[in-house]
Amino acid sequence: MTALQGCLLISALLFAIGFAGAVTRRHAILVLIGIELMLNAANLNFIAFWRFGPHPEALTGFMFVLFSMALAGAEAAVGLALVIAIYRHKKTSNLDEVKELKG
Amino acid sequence: MSIFFILTAIVTLFAAASAMSLRNLVHCALALAVSFTGIAALYLQLDAQFVGFAEILVYVGAIAILIVFAILLTRSGEAPENSVLTSGWMAGIAISAMVFTLLGWAVLNSSAIPKENPPAPVATVKNVGDALMTKFVLPLEIIGLVLTAAMIGAVIIALKESSKSETAGRES
Known part of the structure; x- marks a missing residue:
């Protein structure tokens, strides 16, 4: 197993953990935490391919990770604001009780 | 490793x-x-x-x-007293295990992965700054705009929604 495969396996496992948490937990903040873990797994993939890929001097994977970190910051801010707004409306942050849009 | x-x-x-x-x-x-x-x-x-x-x-x-x-x-x-998991948690765990199995199988059997490790690349802060100011300057500006919009949006979403009822109370 090469180092690149090791990194990819670690990030696959991190993605699976984040996905399992995001779809199984009931609390809205934990779903956001799961999404952050999945984003981090994708970033780890980018860095691994940048490090072990053919043209690391072009810095493309590196820059993609920097920009995706900025986007993750924006996403976390908006997501947590939504959680707070929902809590203020309904006095709950349990996702099973927020189901107005359920068909 | x-x-x-x-x-x-x-x-x-x-x-x-x-x-x-x-x-x-x-x-x-x-x-x-x-x-x-x-x-x-x-x-x-x-x-x-x-x-x-x-x-x-x-x-x-x-x-x-x-x-x-x-x-x-x-x-x-x-910690809540009742269950912290959704009703369909077993399906979620199964799907994520399947995702990991598929990804791991693809990683271990792919022919696109290079066998030898290249030497360590140099990504000094100077290199990164040069690239950000030349090749990636448009994404940098756009990400600044996105962050500003997200910040304003987060503040507006999390604001107290009492302004409408307050003005209604003042008018009556």
């Missing part, structure tokens, strides 16, 4: 798993911070120093703290 790399990966994955499985939300946020620190250590060992320190600054310093604030603002700091 050095033994230190494997140890860091184990700590990271264990912290991530406990962040997703603990009952108390504050403990979850702390485990998440540990997991982010482990990922930053992995970046440092992959010769991406700038990204590693940015990870600590952005994720451990900002996002984990923001999550703790949201937990305390929604008064969900104590």
Whole structure:
């Protein structure tokens, strides 16, 4: 197993953990935490391919990770604001009780 | 892969798993911070120093703290009495196990993965800054705009919605 495969396996496992948490937990903040873990797994993939890929001097994977970190910051801010707004409306942050849009 | 790399990966994955499985939300946020620190250590060992320190600054310093604030603002700091899992949690676990199996199979059997390790690339802060100011200047500006819009949007969403009822009360 090469180092690149090791990194990819670690990030696959991190993605699976984040996905399992995001779809199984009931609390809205934990779903956001799961999404952050999945984003981090994708970033780890980018860095691994940048490090072990053919043209690391072009810095493309590196820059993609920097920009995706900025986007993750924006996403976390908006997501947590939504959680707070929902809590203020309904006095709950349990996702099973927020189901107005359920068909 | 050095033994230190494997140890860091184990700590990271264990912290991530406990962040997703603990009952108390504050403990979850702390485990998440540990997991982010482990990922930053992995970046440092992959010769991406700038990204590693940015990870600590952005994720451990900002996002984990923001999550703790949201937990305390929604008064969900104590562990709940009833179940913390959704009704369809077994299907979720099964799907994520299938996702991991597929990804792991693809990683281990892919022919596109190069066999030899290239020498460590140089990504000094000067190189990164040069690239950001020349080749990636348009994405940089756009990301600034996106961050500003997200900040304003987050403030507006989280604002108290009492203005309408207040003005109605004043008019009557």
